[in-house]
Amino acid sequence: MTSSSLSSSFTVTVNGEPQLLDLDNRTTLLDALREHLDLTGAKKGCDHGQCGACTVLLDGRRVNSCLVLAVATQGHSITTIEGLGTAERLHPIQQAFIDHDGLQCGYCTPGQICSAVGALDEADRGWPSAATADVGAEKITLDDSEIRERMSGNLCRCGAYVNILAAINAVSP
Amino acid sequence: MTSTLDPATTRTPLMGQGINRLDAIAKVTGEARYSGEYPLDGMIYGWVVQAPIAKGRIRDISPASTLSMPGVLAVLDYRNAPRLSDAGDSELLLLQGDRVYYRGEAVAVVLAQSLEQARAGADALDVSYLAESHDVLLRADHPDMYTPELVNPNFPSASNVGDVDAALAAAEVVIDRVYATPAEHNNPMEPHATTAHWNGDTLLVFDSNQGASSVQMSLCRLFDLPRSAVQVKSEYVGGGFGAKGSARPPVVLASMAARLLGRPVRVTLTRQQMFAMVGYRTPTIQQVRLGSDWSGRLQALDHLAYSQTSKILEFAEQTAVVSRMMYATPNLRTAHRLLPLDVPTPRWMRAPGEAPGSFALESAMDELAQACNVDPIELRIRNEPDLEPDSGRPFSSRNLVACLREGARRFGWDDRDPRPAIRQDGRWRIGSGMASSTYPARNAPSTCQVQARSDGTFEVRITASDIGTGARTALTQIAADALRVELDRVELRIGDSDFGPAMIAGGSMGTASWSWAVVKACRDLLGQLDMHSGAVPAGGLLARADTKDDVAAQADVTRHAFGAQFLEVAVDIRTGEVRVPRMIGVFAAGHIVNARTARSQLIGGMIMGLGMALLEESLMDLRFGDYLNHDLAGYHVASNADVRSIEVSWIDEQDDQTNPSGIKGIGEIGIVGTAAAIANAVWHATGRRQRTLPIRPDRVIS
Numbered sequence: 001m002t003s004s005s006l007s008s009s010f011t012v013t014v015n016g017e018p019q020l021l022d023l024d025n026r027t028t029l030l031d032a033l034r035e036h037l038d039l040t041g042a043k044k045g046c047d048h049g050q051c052g053a054c055t056v057l058l059d060g061r062r063v064n065s066c067l068v069l070a071v072a073t074q075g076h077s078i079t080t081i082e083g084l085g086t087a088e089r090l091h092p093i094q095q096a097f098i099d100h101d102g103l104q105c106g107y108c109t110p111g112q113i114c115s116a117v118g119a120l121d122e123a124d125r126g127w128p129s130a131a132t133a134d135v136g137a138e139k140i141t142l143d144d145s146e147i148r149e150r151m152s153g154n155l156c157r158c159g160a161y162v163n164i165l166a167a168i169n170a171v172s173p
Numbered sequence: 174m175t176s177t178l179d180p181a182t183t184r185t186p187l188m189g190q191g192i193n194r195l196d197a198i199a200k201v202t203g204e205a206r207y208s209g210e211y212p213l214d215g216m217i218y219g220w221v222v223q224a225p226i227a228k229g230r231i232r233d234i235s236p237a238s239t240l241s242m243p244g245v246l247a248v249l250d251y252r253n254a255p256r257l258s259d260a261g262d263s264e265l266l267l268l269q270g271d272r273v274y275y276r277g278e279a280v281a282v283v284l285a286q287s288l289e290q291a292r293a294g295a296d297a298l299d300v301s302y303l304a305e306s307h308d309v310l311l312r313a314d315h316p317d318m319y320t321p322e323l324v325n326p327n328f329p330s331a332s333n334v335g336d337v338d339a340a341l342a343a344a345e346v347v348i349d350r351v352y353a354t355p356a357e358h359n360n361p362m363e364p365h366a367t368t369a370h371w372n373g374d375t376l377l378v379f380d381s382n383q384g385a386s387s388v389q390m391s392l393c394r395l396f397d398l399p400r401s402a403v404q405v406k407s408e409y410v411g412g413g414f415g416a417k418g419s420a421r422p423p424v425v426l427a428s429m430a431a432r433l434l435g436r437p438v439r440v441t442l443t444r445q446q447m448f449a450m451v452g453y454r455t456p457t458i459q460q461v462r463l464g465s466d467w468s469g470r471l472q473a474l475d476h477l478a479y480s481q482t483s484k485i486l487e488f489a490e491q492t493a494v495v496s497r498m499m500y501a502t503p504n505l506r507t508a509h510r511l512l513p514l515d516v517p518t519p520r521w522m523r524a525p526g527e528a529p530g531s532f533a534l535e536s537a538m539d540e541l542a543q544a545c546n547v548d549p550i551e552l553r554i555r556n557e558p559d560l561e562p563d564s565g566r567p568f569s570s571r572n573l574v575a576c577l578r579e580g581a582r583r584f585g586w587d588d589r590d591p592r593p594a595i596r597q598d599g600r601w602r603i604g605s606g607m608a609s610s611t612y613p614a615r616n617a618p619s620t621c622q623v624q625a626r627s628d629g630t631f632e633v634r635i636t637a638s639d640i641g642t643g644a645r646t647a648l649t650q651i652a653a654d655a656l657r658v659e660l661d662r663v664e665l666r667i668g669d670s671d672f673g674p675a676m677i678a679g680g681s682m683g684t685a686s687w688s689w690a691v692v693k694a695c696r697d698l699l700g701q702l703d704m705h706s707g708a709v710p711a712g713g714l715l716a717r718a719d720t721k722d723d724v725a726a727q728a729d730v731t732r733h734a735f736g737a738q739f740l741e742v743a744v745d746i747r748t749g750e751v752r753v754p755r756m757i758g759v760f761a762a763g764h765i766v767n768a769r770t771a772r773s774q775l776i777g778g779m780i781m782g783l784g785m786a787l788l789e790e791s792l793m794d795l796r797f798g799d800y801l802n803h804d805l806a807g808y809h810v811a812s813n814a815d816v817r818s819i820e821v822s823w824i825d826e827q828d829d830q831t832n833p834s835g836i837k838g839i840g841e842i843g844i845v846g847t848a849a850a851i852a853n854a855v856w857h858a859t860g861r862r863q864r865t866l867p868i869r870p871d872r873v874i875s
Contacts, residue, residue: 006243026289035288040210041203043411045362046444050805053362081203094201098193101773105641106200107362107411113201131814145814152812155805157362157412158641159777161816 010074014039015083023070029063030054032070033080041081041110045155052154055111055118056080062118064153081110084117093117096167104158112154116168119150124173142172187650187660188834191769195646195665196409196639205409208381209366213437216368217246219430220291221422221446222281222298224273227307227798228515231271231280235299239283242297244290249430250281257425260394263485264518265425273302274485275517276799277449282426284434307515309798311481313458318479321489321511325525326680328494332563335504337462340473344464348540352461352533353865354848356791356800357454358447358808359522361640363411365451366441369427375402376431380424383413384677386636389670391420392428405670410640410678414781415521417640418679421451448803452520453791455480455490459533464504469545469552471502476534479510483518487511490519491526495845496534498731499611501558515798521679523781524841527612528848532785532866535608535849540862549607549853550577550586561731569732569830572761573609576737576824580607580759583820584739594860601743601752604858610736610846614763614828614837615682618721620673621690623652623698625714630662633694636675637667637687642840643770644684650766651688651834655695673717681734681838684766686720689832694718730830734837736760738779738846742854749870751787751855754817756847761824763837771839775821778843784811785844786851790867 009022014037023032030047033039033056042065045053049064056065057079065078085091093116096102103109123142128135131149140146147168148161156164199205224231236248247253254268267279281298285291321330341347368379376398382388385405392403405424410417427440442450457480464473478492493507522528542549554574560567581587589605590596596603621635633652639645649665656663666672676686698716702709740756758779765771788809794801802808821843828835852863855873863872 024287024289026293027287031288034210038212039203040206043207043363044209044441045364046805048444048804048806050444051362081201085202087198087202087204090198090201097201098197101194101197101769103194103197103200103641104643104770104773104777105362105410105412106196106205107207109200110203148814148816152814155362155810155812157360157414157781157810158773159780159811159816160773161780161811161813162776162819163773164813 008071010071012073013077015079021070025071027070028066029068029070029073030065033065039080039082043107043111045108052115053108053111055114055154057114057118060121062115081114084113092171096170100163100167100170102160102164102167104160108154108156112156112164115151115154120172184657186654188654188764188766189768192646192650192767194643194770195649207363207409207411208368208379208407209439209441211368211379213368213370216437216439217284217286217434218288218291219282219284219427219438219440220295221279221426221440221442222283222295222300223446223449224276224278224280226273226302226304227276227309229273229302229304231273232301232303234281239294239298242290242294244286245283245294247284247434248281248298249284249433253433255429255432257395258397260391262419265391265395265420267422267425268429275449275483275515276797277517279422279426279450282430282440284430284438307798309514309516309793310795311456311458311479311512313479315512318510318512321487321509324489324491324494324509328491331508332497333506334563337473337475337504337506340504341462341464341475344472345467346465346541346544348463348537348544350461350537350540350864352459352536354457354529354532355866356456357522357785357789358791359414359416359453360808360810361412361414361416364442364444364447365417365421365423366439367424367427368437368439369431370437371431376428377404378424378428379406381410381417382407383410383417383638383640383679385638385668385670386674387677388420388424395425396428406668407638408668410638413640413678414523415525415679416451418521418677444805445803448800449517452518454522454525455519457492457529459492461533461537463537463541465541465545467545469541469547469555471500471556473504474500474502476507478530481512481514481516481519483516484513486518488518488520492530495527495530495611497563498561498733499534500556501562505562524612524844527845528785531845532848535846536852536864539853548591550581553577553609564731566729566731569730570826570828571735572824572826573735576735576759576761579824580737580739580757583759584757586739593857600745600747602746602858603741603743604854605741606850606854606857607737607739608846608849608853610738610842612681612734612842612845614685614732614734614831615680616689616724616832617676617682617686618719618724619675619686619690620717620719621694622672623694623716625698625702625709627709627711627713630664631656633663633665633691634672635667635687635690636670636672637683638678639667640678642678642683642774643767644678646770647684647766648687648691652691652695655692656699681840681842685832685836685838688834688836689720689723690718692833693720728830732831734760734762734842736842736846738850740850740854742851742858744855744858744873746859746874749873751868751873753783753851756819758821758843759823760842761826762839762842763826763828763831764835765823766836772821774839775843776819778841779819779847780811780816782844782847783815783851785866786848787867
């Protein structure tokens with residue numbers, strides 16, 4: 001990494017491809033994706049970590065990319081909605097969102113899908129949520145209230161929640 | 174030459190089928206591009222600077238320090254902004270003078286090479302003000318309260334049938350209550366964004382809106398340009414709910430800035446800026462008086478609504494208009510009063526009028542049912558009118574009673590014990606409630622072009638807008654049916670003002686209005702094809718339609734969709750928490766075009782109604798004259814965990830007096846009645862009436 005007082009040059013892996021970026025130190029990961037890599041699938045709904053529309057996977061864990069400074073991702077691996085699946089090869093959660101109409105305007109949708117991927121992985125690792133009855137249990141069963149709780153950081157103003165729940169249920173083990 | 178027509182007998186109509194959203198793949202892969210996502214060469218970022226005072230004047234703007242910052246190219250303010258002409262919306266006359274009319278009004282735009290530089294420049298911009306004292310609180314006894322001539326969109330402000338006062342004086346039962354609803358903000362997930370580009374004297378904007386031709390018209394008037402010089406594109410729109418129903422400040426600011434710089438400019442609002450700059454639902458104070466006999470038959474209905482507007486533009490919400498058509502009564506009076514304040518202008522938010530108005534009316538009906546000891550469904554059936562009570566006009570169709578009966582059956586209402594506050598489940602008090610829903614079913618003129626291509630496919634072009642409604646899919650189904658071909662032979666193009674004038678996605682009129690133009694153009698094209706023996710000549714065939722005359726020639730009947738909502742609540746009377754485990758909505762809304770997207774849209778409306786009932790409230794800070802909780806951490810919309818079981822269904826309704834497809838529109842009816850049904854259920858659970866929204870924990874336990 002090289003840096004001046006205003007900008008830094010660094011490498012980050014995005015959707016499997018190493019990217020050499022030279023960015024203003026104030027640039028968030030979200031703006032780096034949208035404005036510098038033309039990956040506009042991650043959406044800016046609030047820029048304050050309050051809506052979840054910008055959710056991407058950082059080393060496999062879901063993060064609000066508006067709350068991550070791009071320079072801090074040096075050496076890390078980012079997966080955005082564009083890296084999860086394509087029109088020709090959809091990720092099972094993308095397909096489930098289509099099958100269950102888990103979207104309307106579509107603006108929260110990439111964040112919902114990335115968040116769902118992260119949530120399923122967290123449950124698989126046995127990480128509890130506020131809806132987990134026994135936080136010491138090794139295995140988490142993702143019932144409806146677990147999914148609703150774990151997906152509540154992703155707002156959908158169109159109100160697709162019922163269908164988002166059905167979509168995640170369809171791919172949840 | 175290819176034969177394009179399938180024999181009509183071989184195909185099943187696509188209308189009514191639950192076809193997958195045609196833009197679903199683009200949306201789940203992130204390929205769908207929204208208005209702030211078009212990269213243009215040499216594009217400059219604009220960051221809006223807002224006034225920190227609610228009333229006063231700009232004393233001075235000193236841009237020197239901002240202009241010396243890295244990457245900053247210019248500061249657009251009232252001294253260098255292009256002059257604008259009045260487009261009928263004084264809030265769009267931005268940066269035209271030194272007066273400040275509301276806190277959060279745009280006073281400058283800082284233009285820089287990067288988003289970060291523009292933002293830093295805006296933060297540093299030195300603006301001084303001469304503040305004056307402001308007046309920002311709605312109250313019914315304010316001396317400036319006046320009676321507007323018309324209420325949105327063009328209803329008379331007042332109505333009067335019979336002698337309400339005499340009937341109330343003579344009534345055996347009188348309910349006289351005041352209800353209040355707060356300011357609410359639409360908050361579509363996509364903030365308003367515009368990317369503007371001038372090519373000589375022609376303007377191209379990518380803009381997030383509910384109607385590209387409406388925005389085009391505003392830009393033409395503001396900048397004194399002919400229609401041919403302005404193109405507005407809005408292919409994907411991340412929700413609107415009324416907040417994008419007309420041109421809003423970003424499109425004007427971006428267009429002015431791009432003019433000033435001679436380069437493309439993008440202006441995207443922050444979530445916080447949206448609370449001042451793109452409209453909201455007015456707070457209301459409503460007095461409803463019902464007079465009836467002991468059996469609950471209405472003798473009088475009196476609905477008086479107070480709301481606010483700004484001092485620069487009149488927006489009068491039609492809060493009491495719902496009471497003009499809902500229930501039979503020989504004496505019926507409605508009235509509106511409006512208070513101009515030093516606030517941003519309230520505008521449309523999903524079901525303006527009906528959403529807050531029905532909260533009052535349907536709550537009062539529940540109170541009347543209780544007073545008369547009549548079941549709330551039976552009360553509504555006893556007051557079912559044959560003709561529209563206010564006007565005496567016939568309804569094109571009215572299936573409220575069918576919705577009430579079907580909803581009651583699905584919910585299991587017959588087993589309900591009407592007594593309040595007697596069901597306990599652990600820490601929860603359990604109750605159930607219901608309310609009626611309604612929304613007007615109107616049409617507006619639209620134009621459409623349909624082209625038969627020589628490869629046997631068709632291109633339909635219409636300036637429709639799919640803000641998440643499913644209109645893109647529904648209109649493709651309608652076109653394919655009208656052309657009698659399969660879906661994959663129709664390419665529908667929307668969201669481009671070059672396709673001609675059309676209705677916005679608003680007032681639950683979008684798909685209804687557009688479908689009429691689509692069907693008309695397709696029928697014309699079929700006629701042309703018949704003359705060519707069903708074969709398309711090499712150059713293709715084109716049909717154009719304009720429904721202006723058709724809409725004007727509609728019979729003088731009143732057209733509405735109806736519905737009924739039933740739900741269960743659980744109330745913790747210790748903490749005041751209210752949950753809604755089960756909601757059922759049954760609707761009669763004409764021909765449902767797409768069963769899948771319609772279900773989603775109706776559920777979405779009910780969820781916004783749940784938010785209205787329990788969560789949503791924009792709090793006015795009296796000292797600073799601003800909505801205090803202006804972000805998504807402070808302004809709560811329903812999240813996934815707030816929503817439990819929701820079931821939606823509809824009555825099979827044929828209405829041949831709406832439009833050729835029998836469509837009534839479903840964008841708004843889902844939110845109408847939800848809040849009253851929840852308030853009524855909270856009464857059933859706790860024995861306490863909730864007449865002020867939202868039903869916050871402190872209101873439940875106080």
